Amino acid sequence: xxxxxxxxxxxxxxxxxxxxxxxxxxxxxxxxxxxxxxxxxxxxxxxxxxxxxxxxxxxxxxxxxxxxxxxxxxxxxxxxxxxxxxxxxxxxxxxxxxxxxxxxxxxxxxxxxxxxxxxxxxxxxxxxxxxxxxxxxxxxxxxxxxxxxxxx
Amino acid sequence: xxxxxxxxxxxxxxxxxxxxxxxxxxxxxxxxxxxxxxxxxxxxxxxxxxxxxxxxxxxxxxxxxxxxxxxxxxxxxxxxxxxxxxxxxxxxxxxxxxxxxxxxxxxxxxxxxxxxxxxxxxxxxxxxxxxxxxxxxxxxxxxxxxxxxxxxxxxxxxxxxxxxxxxxxxxxxxxxxxxxxxxxxxxxxxxxxxxxxxxxxxxxxxxxxxxxxxxxxxxxxxxxxxxxxxxxxxxxxxxxxxxxxxxxxxxxxxxxxxxxxxxxxxxxxxxxxxxxxxxxxxxxxxxxxxxxxxxxxxxxxxxxxxxxxxxxxxxxxxxxxxxxxxxxxxxxxxxxxxxxxxxxxxxxxxxxxxxxxxxxxxxxxxxxxxxxxxxxxxxxxxxxxxxxxxxxxxxxxxxxxxxxxxxxxxxxxxxxxxxxxxxxxxxxxxxxxxxxxxxxxxxxxxxxxxxxxxxxxxxxxxxxxxxxxxxxxxxxxxxxxxxxxxxxxxxxxxxxxxxxx
Numbered sequence: 039x040x041x042x043x044x045x046x047x048x049x050x051x052x053x054x055x056x057x058x059x060x061x062x063x064x065x066x067x068x069x070x071x072x073x074x075x076x077x078x079x080x081x082x083x084x085x086x087x088x089x090x091x092x093x094x095x096x097x098x099x100x101x102x103x104x105x106x107x108x109x110x111x112x113x114x115x116x117x118x119x120x121x122x123x124x125x126x127x128x129x130x131x132x133x134x135x136x137x138x139x140x141x142x143x144x145x146x147x148x149x150x151x152x153x154x155x156x157x158x159x160x161x162x163x164x165x166x167x168x169x170x171x172x173x174x175x176x177x178x179x180x181x182x183x184x185x186x187x188x189x190x
Numbered sequence: 191x192x193x194x195x196x197x198x199x200x201x202x203x204x205x206x207x208x209x210x211x212x213x214x215x216x217x218x219x220x221x222x223x224x225x226x227x228x229x230x231x232x233x234x235x236x237x238x239x240x241x242x243x244x245x246x247x248x249x250x251x252x253x254x255x256x257x258x259x260x261x262x263x264x265x266x267x268x269x270x271x272x273x274x275x276x277x278x279x280x281x282x283x284x285x286x287x288x289x290x291x292x293x294x295x296x297x298x299x300x301x302x303x304x305x306x307x308x309x310x311x312x313x314x315x316x317x318x319x320x321x322x323x324x325x326x327x328x329x330x331x332x333x334x335x336x337x338x339x340x341x342x343x344x345x346x347x348x349x350x351x352x353x354x355x356x357x358x359x360x361x362x363x364x365x366x367x368x369x370x371x372x373x374x375x376x377x378x379x380x381x382x383x384x385x386x387x388x389x390x391x392x393x394x395x396x397x398x399x400x401x402x403x404x405x406x407x408x409x410x411x412x413x414x415x416x417x418x419x420x421x422x423x424x425x426x427x428x429x430x431x432x433x434x435x436x437x438x439x440x441x442x443x444x445x446x447x448x449x450x451x452x453x454x455x456x457x458x459x460x461x462x463x464x465x466x467x468x469x470x471x472x473x474x475x476x477x478x479x480x481x482x483x484x485x486x487x488x489x490x491x492x493x494x495x496x497x498x499x500x501x502x503x504x505x506x507x508x509x510x511x512x513x514x515x516x517x518x519x520x521x522x523x524x525x526x527x528x529x530x531x532x533x534x535x536x537x538x539x540x541x542x543x544x545x546x547x548x549x550x551x552x553x554x555x556x557x558x559x560x561x562x563x564x565x566x567x568x569x570x571x572x573x574x575x576x577x578x579x580x581x582x583x584x585x586x587x588x589x590x591x592x593x594x595x596x597x598x599x600x601x602x603x604x605x606x607x608x609x610x611x612x613x614x615x616x617x618x619x620x621x622x623x624x625x626x627x628x629x630x631x632x633x634x635x636x637x638x639x640x641x642x643x644x645x646x647x648x649x650x651x652x653x654x655x656x657x658x659x660x661x662x663x664x665x666x667x668x669x670x671x672x673x674x675x676x677x678x679x680x681x682x683x684x685x686x687x688x689x690x691x
Contacts, residue, residue, distance in 0.1 A: 114413040123605060
């Protein structure tokens with residue numbers, strides 16, 4: 039059978055989001071009437087349209103073809119997703135330089151051309167540079183030494 | 191005359207030492223990221239948004255605007271010298287610009303690009319000044335139905351002008367609108383789609399969405415293929431000045447390019463990329479030297495370069511006069527205004543004339559700075575290209591994280607970055623353009639507010655949108671635009687246009 043994998047996946051994502059928003063709107067919000075709209079009216083309308091578009095794309099996906107999906111760089115996807123989370127979890131406790139260093143190390147390892155020593159050097163340089171620029175030059179209110187380290 | 195008085199106000203604001211410095215900073219940062227592939231103006235502006243929030247409103251907008259048009263200049267430099275467009279809007283310039291560079295005429299190509307851009311920038315600054323007040327006057331008479339219709343028109347035309355599948359773009363808009371509605375309902379105070387999370391009560395953070403969708407997902411796309419593509423073989427640039435013959439040849443293309451760019455830039459979703467492409471295509475048809483196109487015609491550099499600069503600048507018109515963003519960059523400018531406590535819309539011109547005209551005047555100042563900055567400093571910009579990507583992208587990730595965190599000092603925003611980075615990347619892999627999603631996200635709350643107000647005025651009768659002439663006209667245009675892009679003949683041509691890029 040000829041199918042368009044990209045269209046079918048898009049259809050799935052759109053319908054999933056549409057159903058999610060529609061069900062939440064119906065379940066937790068007052069929809070109201072056209073005359074007196076509740077907080078759920080407009081989201082329900084949009085979610086309905088999104089499901090409709092999803093279905094049309096899905097139908098089209100069964101009758102057309104697409105170029106095959108390129109494989110995703112899974113290592114990069116994992117490491118790049120981790121980096122902001124590491125930064126968010128550690129910035130208050132460890133302070134800006136350490137949080138930047140750890141998250142940048144993770145991000146750097148996303149590249150297949152990266153080795154551990156190189157990642158450490160690059161991340162160290164970025165940590166020093168951003169602390170100088172953001173904390174000392176631009177005076178953003180971020181701790182240099184976090185609460186976990188200063189014992190408070 | 192009013193115009194002269196207004197421009198005088200603008201220049202008195204733009205020419206203060208502090209604002210000159212911010213304008214220069216914006217232009218330099220813009221050129222820098224324009225030269226570096228893999229990071230665009232949207233991600234940069236999103237990163238710097240929290241920092242500019244500490245500046246006075248006018249200075250922050252001047253600097254952000256500088257980043258945008260600076261990136262257009264920077265992008266063309268690498269397009270000509272190493273056949274690598276730093277920004278997508280310079281991709282057309284590579285065709286003839288790189289050929290000129292290979293024949294040892296890099297200097298005249300760069301000069302032609304700079305002169306054409308400067309001319310286009312100056313003219314479109316005037317265009318903005320001329321059109322801004324009349325449009326503002328019209329917009330002040332708009333009621334909720336007109337605003338609703340205008341936003342629908344804006345969103346639909348962003349679909350028409352986006353690349354790829356129309357249906358997917360509409361889906362992305364709807365998804366963006368829905369995500370924009372997350373948070374507290376303005377009318378009833380009811381929390382929507384927050385699942386009791388206090389972090390979501392104020393809605394999803396816009397900076398996090400922009401950084402995730404444009405920043406992280408772009409990095410992931412670049413990491414798909416890590417084979418070294420950048421050639422270090424850069425010819426020495428000599429003989430910068432174009433000959434008199436060159437200058438004569440670029441006059442008409444620059445004029446036409448400026449006109450095309452200025453016209454297309456105003457349209458929602460238009461802006462720099464489409465303008466450059468249209469100008470090149472038209473020039474190729476009109477030019478007496480059309481045989482030379484593709485093998486180093488200077489017209490093929492001047493036309494798209496003037497058009498992309500003009501388009502980049504006139505896309506400020508809907509943002510400044512109506513408060514409606516026509517592309518993601520303008521959405522960020524609106525985000526910057528909101529963070530500064532300014533309500534975007536037609537009132538800005540009357541209530542904050544020094545901001546309105548100051549930003550407009552600063553564009554001309556910034557363009558002049560860019561000419562002075564770019565031509566002599568080309569050597570330095572080019573050297574930046576030797577920074578390997580594996581050093582660059584961790585730094586981008588770090589700056590993104592700091593930028594997002596500094597908005598609210600809230601770690602939750604960083605988790606949103608990851609979520610939207612992954613969502614954005616997945617959707618891009620499925621050929622769904624992220625720009626309509628971000629436009630929808632910004633417009634979501636506004637469009638709902640005007641929709642609900644209109645329905646209250648009309649006592650629940652939806653015909654209000656078609657019985658008021660301006661609103662009916664805008665919705666009619668939106669419908670026509672949708673029909674046109676869905677016609678099979680146009681659709682296939684459209685695909686071809688965006689493949690040719």
